[in-house]
Amino acid sequence: MRPAKFPRLSPSALAARRKEVASRLGKVLPPAALLTEPDELRPFECDGLSAYRQPPMAVAMPDRTDQVQAVLTICREMAVPVVARGAGTGLSGGALPLADGVLLNLSRMNQVLGIDLANRLARVQPGVRNLQISEIVAPHGLYYAPDPSSQIACSIGGNVAENAGGVHCLKYGLTVHNVAEVEIVTMEGQRLTLGGEALDSPGYDLLAFIHGSEGLLAVITEIAVRLLPVPRCAQVAVAAFGDVAAAGGAVAGIVASGVLPAGLEMMDRGCIDAVNSFLDVDYPECAALVLCELDGTQQEVASQIIAVTRILEHAGATGVRVSRNEAERLKLWSGRKAAFPAVGRMSPDYYCMDGTIPRRHLARVLKEIQALSGRFGLPVVNVFHAGDGNMHPLILYDANREGELETAERLGGAILEACVAVGGTITGEHGVGIEKIDQMCVQFGEGELRQFHDLKAAFDPDGLLNPGKAVPTLARCAEFGAMHVHGGKLPFPELERF
Amino acid sequence: MRPAKFPRLSPSALAARRKEVASRLGKVLPPAALLTEPDELRPFECDGLSAYRQPPMAVAMPDRTDQVQAVLTICREMAVPVVARGAGTGLSGGALPLADGVLLNLSRMNQVLGIDLANRLARVQPGVRNLQISEIVAPHGLYYAPDPSSQIACSIGGNVAENAGGVHCLKYGLTVHNVAEVEIVTMEGQRLTLGGEALDSPGYDLLAFIHGSEGLLAVITEIAVRLLPVPRCAQVAVAAFGDVAAAGGAVAGIVASGVLPAGLEMMDRGCIDAVNSFLDVDYPECAALVLCELDGTQQEVASQIIAVTRILEHAGATGVRVSRNEAERLKLWSGRKAAFPAVGRMSPDYYCMDGTIPRRHLARVLKEIQALSGRFGLPVVNVFHAGDGNMHPLILYDANREGELETAERLGGAILEACVAVGGTITGEHGVGIEKIDQMCVQFGEGELRQFHDLKAAFDPDGLLNPGKAVPTLARCAEFGAMHVHGGKLPFPELERF
Numbered sequence: 002m003r004p005a006k007f008p009r010l011s012p013s014a015l016a017a018r019r020k021e022v023a024s025r026l027g028k029v030l031p032p033a034a035l036l037t038e039p040d041e042l043r044p045f046e047c048d049g050l051s052a053y054r055q056p057p058m059a060v061a062m063p064d065r066t067d068q069v070q071a072v073l074t075i076c077r078e079m080a081v082p083v084v085a086r087g088a089g090t091g092l093s094g095g096a097l098p099l100a101d102g103v104l105l106n107l108s109r110m111n112q113v114l115g116i117d118l119a120n121r122l123a124r125v126q127p128g129v130r131n132l133q134i135s136e137i138v139a140p141h142g143l144y145y146a147p148d149p150s151s152q153i154a155c156s157i158g159g160n161v162a163e164n165a166g167g168v169h170c171l172k173y174g175l176t177v178h179n180v181a182e183v184e185i186v187t188m189e190g191q192r193l194t195l196g197g198e199a200l201d202s203p204g205y206d207l208l209a210f211i212h213g214s215e216g217l218l219a220v221i222t223e224i225a226v227r228l229l230p231v232p233r234c235a236q237v238a239v240a241a242f243g244d245v246a247a248a249g250g251a252v253a254g255i256v257a258s259g260v261l262p263a264g265l266e267m268m269d270r271g272c273i274d275a276v277n278s279f280l281d282v283d284y285p286e287c288a289a290l291v292l293c294e295l296d297g298t299q300q301e302v303a304s305q306i307i308a309v310t311r312i313l314e315h316a317g318a319t320g321v322r323v324s325r326n327e328a329e330r331l332k333l334w335s336g337r338k339a340a341f342p343a344v345g346r347m348s349p350d351y352y353c354m355d356g357t358i359p360r361r362h363l364a365r366v367l368k369e370i371q372a373l374s375g376r377f378g379l380p381v382v383n384v385f386h387a388g389d390g391n392m393h394p395l396i397l398y399d400a401n402r403e404g405e406l407e408t409a410e411r412l413g414g415a416i417l418e419a420c421v422a423v424g425g426t427i428t429g430e431h432g433v434g435i436e437k438i439d440q441m442c443v444q445f446g447e448g449e450l451r452q453f454h455d456l457k458a459a460f461d462p463d464g465l466l467n468p469g470k471a472v473p474t475l476a477r478c479a480e481f482g483a484m485h486v487h488g489g490k491l492p493f494p495e496l497e498r499f
Numbered sequence: 500m501r502p503a504k505f506p507r508l509s510p511s512a513l514a515a516r517r518k519e520v521a522s523r524l525g526k527v528l529p530p531a532a533l534l535t536e537p538d539e540l541r542p543f544e545c546d547g548l549s550a551y552r553q554p555p556m557a558v559a560m561p562d563r564t565d566q567v568q569a570v571l572t573i574c575r576e577m578a579v580p581v582v583a584r585g586a587g588t589g590l591s592g593g594a595l596p597l598a599d600g601v602l603l604n605l606s607r608m609n610q611v612l613g614i615d616l617a618n619r620l621a622r623v624q625p626g627v628r629n630l631q632i633s634e635i636v637a638p639h640g641l642y643y644a645p646d647p648s649s650q651i652a653c654s655i656g657g658n659v660a661e662n663a664g665g666v667h668c669l670k671y672g673l674t675v676h677n678v679a680e681v682e683i684v685t686m687e688g689q690r691l692t693l694g695g696e697a698l699d700s701p702g703y704d705l706l707a708f709i710h711g712s713e714g715l716l717a718v719i720t721e722i723a724v725r726l727l728p729v730p731r732c733a734q735v736a737v738a739a740f741g742d743v744a745a746a747g748g749a750v751a752g753i754v755a756s757g758v759l760p761a762g763l764e765m766m767d768r769g770c771i772d773a774v775n776s777f778l779d780v781d782y783p784e785c786a787a788l789v790l791c792e793l794d795g796t797q798q799e800v801a802s803q804i805i806a807v808t809r810i811l812e813h814a815g816a817t818g819v820r821v822s823r824n825e826a827e828r829l830k831l832w833s834g835r836k837a838a839f840p841a842v843g844r845m846s847p848d849y850y851c852m853d854g855t856i857p858r859r860h861l862a863r864v865l866k867e868i869q870a871l872s873g874r875f876g877l878p879v880v881n882v883f884h885a886g887d888g889n890m891h892p893l894i895l896y897d898a899n900r901e902g903e904l905e906t907a908e909r910l911g912g913a914i915l916e917a918c919v920a921v922g923g924t925i926t927g928e929h930g931v932g933i934e935k936i937d938q939m940c941v942q943f944g945e946g947e948l949r950q951f952h953d954l955k956a957a958f959d960p961d962g963l964l965n966p967g968k969a970v971p972t973l974a975r976c977a978e979f980g981a982m983h984v985h986g987g988k989l990p991f992p993e994l995e996r997f
Contacts, residue, residue, distance in 0.1 A: 119859050164699055175699055177707075178676075191946045199855040199924040200887045201662055201673055201711065203931045203939060204951050204970055209675075209707030213699065230757040259728040259796075298757075300802035301795075308796075357697040361617050389698045426697040433701045441701060448689045453702050455957035459950070472702055 010101050018101065019058045022081055026061055026103070029071035034109070036060040045086065045104050049151075050094040050436055052352075052406060057084065057098030064109040066186065066222040073220065074190035076103055082465045083188070085216045087127060087159030090151040092353055093434025095163065095215050095470055105220060107158050113137055114223070120198060121228040122181055127158020127221045131165075134226060143228040146173035149430070150338065158221045164213030166430040168264040168337075171388035172296075175430075177212035179227045185211060185219035188461045192222070210456075215432050216467040218460040232296035235263065237330050238309055240318035241287035245269065248289035249363040251316035252387040255293060256360065258312060260305050262388060264294040269367070271382030272340055272395075279343035282336035285320055291387065292337055294330075340384045341395070348380075348397035352409045356417050358425035360390040369419050370394055377412040379405070391430060392420070418443060433471040441471070442478035450475060508599050516599065517556045520579055524559055524601070527569035532607070534558040543584065543602050547649075548592040548934055550850075550904060555582065555596035562607040564684065564720040571718065572688035574601055580963045581686070583714045585625060585657030588649040590851060591932025593661065593713050593968055603718060605656050611635055612721070618696060619726040620679055625656020625719045629663075632724060641726040644671035647928070648836065656719045662711030664928040666762040666835075669886035670794075673928075675710035677725045683709060683717035686959045690720070708954075713930050714965040716958040730794035733761065734804055735828050738816040739785035743767065746787035747861040749814035750885040753791060754858065756810060758803050760886060762792040764835055767865070769880030770842065770893075771834075777841035780834035783818055789885065790835055792828075838882045839893070846878075846895035850907045854915050856923035858888040867917050868892055875910040877903070889928060890918070916941060931969040939969070940976035948973060 010018060023037045036042060042056040058081075063069045076083050082102035089096055098104045111128035118141055123134055131152040135144040148167035149155055155165070160176045161183060173179065182196040196208030211218060242248040248267055255265060268276070268290045277284055284290055291313065295305040306323055313321050324330035336343075344351050358366050367383060374381040374396075385392040394416055398409040417427045417440045427433070427440040441450070453472045458464070473481070508516060521535045534540060540554040556579075561567045574581050580600035587594055596602045609626035616639055621632055629650040633642040646665035647653055653663070658674045659681060671677065680694040694706030709716060740746040746765055753760060766774070766788045775782055782788055789811065793803040804821055811819050822828035834841075842849050856864050865881060872879040872894075883890040892914055896907040915925045915938045925931070925938040939948075951970045956962070971979070 120857060164704075166699065170698070177704070187950075193946050193950060197924055198857050198922060200668070200889070201664065201855075201926075201928065202924055203711075203926045203935070204943060204947070205716075205954055206662075206675070206704075206707045206711055207947075207950065207954075209704045213701075213704055218703075230755075233757070257728075259731070297799075298802060298806075301799050304796060304798035357699075359618060359696050391698070424696060426695055426700055428699075428701045430699065437701070445702065448691050449702070449705075452685075452691060452705065452957070456703055456705075456954060459953035459957045 015058065015101060022059055022079060022103065025075045025079070026059065026072060029075065030061060030063065030068060034062040034064070034068070036062070045089070045098060045106065048086065048089040048091040048094060048096040050092055050097070050434065052400070053094050053097050053435065055098050055100055057104035058101050060104045060106055062106045062109045066184070066192065069105070069186050069220055069222055070190040070192065072103070072105060073186055073188055077188050077190070077463065077465060080463065080465065082468050084467050085162070085220050087156030087162070088130065088154050090155040091159060091163065091432060091434065092355065093428070093432040093436040095432050095434035095467070097435055099468070107220070108156065110222070116141070122198070122225045123228055124223065124225045125157055126223060127156060127161075129157050131155050131157055131160055138228055139231070142231055144231050145179065145226050146229050147176050147179050150341065157224050157226065161212055161221050161224060162214065162216050163430070163432040166386070166391070168266060168386065171265055171386065172261050172263045173229070175212075177209055180208070180212070180224060181227050182225040183208060183211055183221055184223035186222050187219045188463065188465050193219070213432070215434065215471040217457055217471055218466065220466075232263070234299045234302045235294060235296035235330060236302055236306055236324050237292055237294040237333050238306060238313065238321055238323045239284070239333050240291045240293070240313040240321045241285040242289045242291065242317060243287060243319055245289045245367050246364040247317040248291050249387075251291055251313050251318065252363065253360060254312045254316050255309055256388065258308060260295070260308055262293050262309070263296040264292065265386070265388030266292045266337055267385050267387040268337060268340060269383040271380065272344065272384045275343040275347050275382060276336040276340060279346055280336055280339055282332065284336055287319060291318075292334070337384070344382055344395050344397070349399040349401065350397075350406075352396040352398065352413055353431075354392070354394040354396065354413050354416055355428050355431035356420035356425055357389065357391045357428070358420050358423050360387070362423040362425070363387065363390065366392070366419060366423060370416055373412060373415050373419070377408055377415070379409055379412055381412075390425065414440065435470055438471065438473045438477070439481045441473050442481045447475060450478065513556065513599060520557055520577060520601065523573045523577070524557065524570060527573065528559060528561065528566060532560045532562070532566070534560070543587070543596060543604065546584065546587040546589040546592060546594040548590055548595070548932065550898070551592050551595050551933065553596050553598055555602035556599050558602045558604055560604045560607045564682070564690065567603070567684045567718055567720055568688040568690065570601070570603060571684055571686050575686050575688070575961065575963060578961065578963065580966050582965050583660070583718050585654030585660070586628065586652050588653040589657060589661065589932065590853065590929040591926070591934040593930050593932035593965070595933055597966070605718070606654065608720070614639070620696070620723045621726055622721065622723045623655055624721060625654060625659075627655050629653050629655055629658055636726055637729070640729050642729050643677065643724050644727050645674050645677050648839065655722050655724065659710055659719050659722055660712065660714050661928070661930040664884070664889070666764060666884065669763055669884065670759050670761045671727070673710075675707055678706070678710070678722060679725050680723040681706060681709055681719055682721035684720050685717045686961065686963050691717070711930070713932065713969040715955055715969055716964065718964075730761070732797045732800045733792060733794035733828060734800050734822050735790055735792045735831050736804060736807055736811065736819055736821045737782070737831050738789045738791070738811040738819045739783040740787045740789065740815060741785060741817055743787045743865050744862040745815040746789050747885075749789055749811050749816065750861065751858060752810045752814050753807055754886065756806060758793070758806055760791050760807070761794040762790065763884070763886030764790045765883050765885040766835060766838065767881040769878065770838055770882045773841040773845050773880060774834040774838055777844055778834055778837055780830065782834050785817060789816075790832065835882070842880055842893050842895070847897040847899065848895075848904075850894040850896065850911055851929075852890070852892040852894065852911050852914055853926050853929035854918035854923060855887065855889045855926070856918050856921050858885070860921040860923070861885065861888065864890070864917060864921060868914055871910060871913050871917070875906055875913070877907055877910055879910075888923065912938065933968055936969065936971045936975070937979045939971050940979045945973060948976065
């Protein structure tokens with residue numbers, strides 16, 4: 002829902018505003034760093050949630066922090082909203098532009114500024130790719146642990162904005178646990194440093210606060226990430242189960258044993274079949290597959306593999322395979338890592354859900370998802386970070402079939418509400434963006450939403466950073482309540498749709 | 500510095516106000532839960548920073564959340580400031596009362612509300628003691644990991660407010676990493692739930708934000724803590740070194756090896772001597788002692804002990820002793836754990852500093868502390884959480900000697916500024932309180948302090964929660980700049996001094 006202060010502009014009014022904005026931004030950015038032609042804007046009209054597209058009024062592409070300050074200062078003076086974008090891989094529409102806003106693309110700020118080996122920190126600009134960090138420090142036997150599936154492409158600035166996780170976040174934590182310091186620029190053009198090298202800082206924990214704030218509080222302009230030594234040894238155990246409940250029991254057993262796996266994943270039969278036909282990985286054709294990775298010293302891994310194998314067998318695994326070398330370990334993971342593109346081949350479109358539930362309800366929620374899938378008439382395959390209960394139901398649909406996108410979204414909403422109903426949350430790691438903004442009305446009460454808005458206002462009093470994303474207004478929630486009753490008509494009338 | 504809106508009241512005005520406050524609070528609290536007589540107020544006039552004492556106007560002792568809501572609502576209507584207190588063990592004066600304020604004592608909210616074994620959570624009221632949690636869940640093979648030295652007495656609510664650490668926080672994290680959910684009551688009387696069972700929550704990370712907020716943002720009324728399985732096995736290696744630099748090198752070597760100790764501590768000769776004369780622990784008389792604890796499965800510990808012993812010897816340890824059983828492990832730790840009371844026997848008074856530095860500067864900062872000790876003419880002994888660089892220099896003095904308290908404080912301030920100068924921070928775990936509020940002016944710039952104040956205002960617009968603590972006003976910083984030049988006269992004229 003568009004905040005009242007940003008009324009829709011007529012085409013001629015928009016053109017005039019664009020001209021004025023371009024003129025002012027053109028004074029603080031080099032020509033190549035400012036885009037205003039329709040063809041130039043199109044690549045930025047959506048992020049990874051490609052069902053929603055909206056070209057911005059202009060795209061600004063700074064390569065230095067002082068340019069970011071200048072752009073934000075001008076936009077604030079002109080009351081122009083700003084949407085920040087990293088690599089555009091986000092899955093919840095957090096970087097979806099506004100028709101009358103500036104899209105602030107940080108991907109040209111892609112320098113590694115320094116590596117501090119003694120302190121195991123790397124200082125980088127926000128456009129540096131997640132995997133690039135590990136590649137750069139690999140010669141020193143170090144790496145950056147958080148590994149979202151998009152890590153080949155996603156930006157570290159975006160990772161901070163979304164507090165990204167990944168397969169290994171079970172053992173190594175989320176982005177916030179792997180970042181020491183962040184420099185931000187506020188809408189007032191002020192540069193602030195949050196955090197520091199120490200384990201904890203005095204004052205308020207602004208470093209944690211900025212993580213997961215989805216572009217609403219400030220623009221991230223520099224990050225000091227914590228590096229870890231590459232584990233000496235890693236092995237994965239892949240176990241087949243005849244039913245999902247048994248696989249869920251195995252996951253619970255592993256966690257209860259006190260072993261902390263580097264990764265603990267599950268895939269259902271639909272996903273296994275998709276992967277087997279996409280890659281030469283040959284997963285067993287079973288109801289559910291569990292992948293459990295252990296890393297550490299050789300002795301640690303050796304003893305943990307024994308313990309985990311015992312637990313898997315005791316829980317009813319019909320077969321357990323353990324990687325014998327690094328090549329085999331990567332091969333066994335390759336299927337899981339290719340789950341999304343594999344599913345993408347099965348169906349013209351898919352809608353990737355992202356919810357988190359208490360682990361103990363895994364089997365029950367999967368049953369409910371199956372039931373909902375039948376009721377709404379669309380297939381759902383499941384892959385998830387079983388270790389922390391973060392689920393990714395993938396809803397298969399065909400956008401060319403009339404009404405199927407809407408059905409997919411309603412099914413998705415119902416799945417998320419089922420997650421919340423068992424005490425879970427509407428997002429594990431993909432953020433709220435525009436995608437789940439209505440479900441925020443279900444998960445939070447009025448008191449909490451007011452608090453969120455007051456804190457946002459302390460950072461961005463004019464509400465110019467990424468308006469309409471992540472945290473719904475109370476008015477929206479009231480309307481969502483009404484809409485929900487009437488069958489959940491799509492809530493984004495002001496955005497152009499593909 | 501007293502905020503302008505809280506002018507000092509004359510004794511008769513104070514008495515009248517007390518009467519009015521008592522009358523209104525008396526309608527929402529049982530008689531035994533409201534204290535107003537001078538003798539009743541005295542036990543609450545200071546916390547662990549006993550050099551500063553100030554009886555409050557009244558003490559309110561709720562045992563239920565709705566009573567907390569009622570008290571805060573009344574105080575807000577009357578514009579009466581409120582200072583929250585747990586067990587009063589804090590070391591930075593965070594619970595030091597205000598003469599015209601209400602001291603809100605949470606220690607009667609001391610119920611364990613429930614233990615969720617499947618999910619490994621314990622839900623408790625804020626007055627429950629830290630160690631009490633572990634005692635209660637021990638029969639289930641579980642424990643609560645953060646172990647501040649005061650854990651026998653300190654409250655979990657206070658732990659959240661200070662984001663307390665402890666010897667084992669190196670491996671198990673700070674309080675914020677071990678808490679799933681917190682219920683708070685704001686000054687507006689609103690009850691909010693922060694966090695949840697999932698690894699991450701959508702919206703802003705208010706759970707992290709409340710941790711370490713030192714009573715400035717809200718009153719903590721319920722906490723769901725995460726429980727861990729008690730490690731199967733734990734061993735400690737105690738190594739003696741002929742000089743501090745070698746001990747520092749050993750610490751760096753252990754951390755660099757990738758081993759993550761459960762605890763990694765260091766004590767200097769002054770501390771060793773104090774402990775040896777206080778307890779029957781017989782530490783080697785050396786320049787520096789390193790204690791390194793490993794925990795986990797038997798195989799993990801066995802292999803880590805070998806690795807750590809090798810590193811200690813390679814770094815120049817003159818002797819390494821490894822505990823052979825649980826009794827010996829506890830005995831070897833008993834000296835370190837009794838360091839503060841042992842030092843307390845050496846000197847009429849001591850002032851415990853708390854600063855954090857990047858580990859690599861350990862030897863250098865210790866040298867500087869020695870030099871400062873000589874310059875100011877007061878002895879300093881050192882004990883620290885070497886693993887994360889959190890130092891506790893203990894300044895020995897005699898408050899009965901004219902000017903020695905002031906000298907101790909100036910020496911303390913100089914030590915903290917030395918920590919900041921090498922890129923460290925002014926508090927590791929004891930909080931800012933009143934004690935380090937001036938050093939906040941050194942560590943943070945105007946932009947950051949403004950941001951802190953704006954965020955505080957989003958929670959507590961009238962500035963009634965713990966005013967004058969933790970985050971200095973810009974006016975105070977300006978004055979501190981001037982005071983600092985003139986030799987650092989004590990900045991708390993409005994508070995009664997012992």
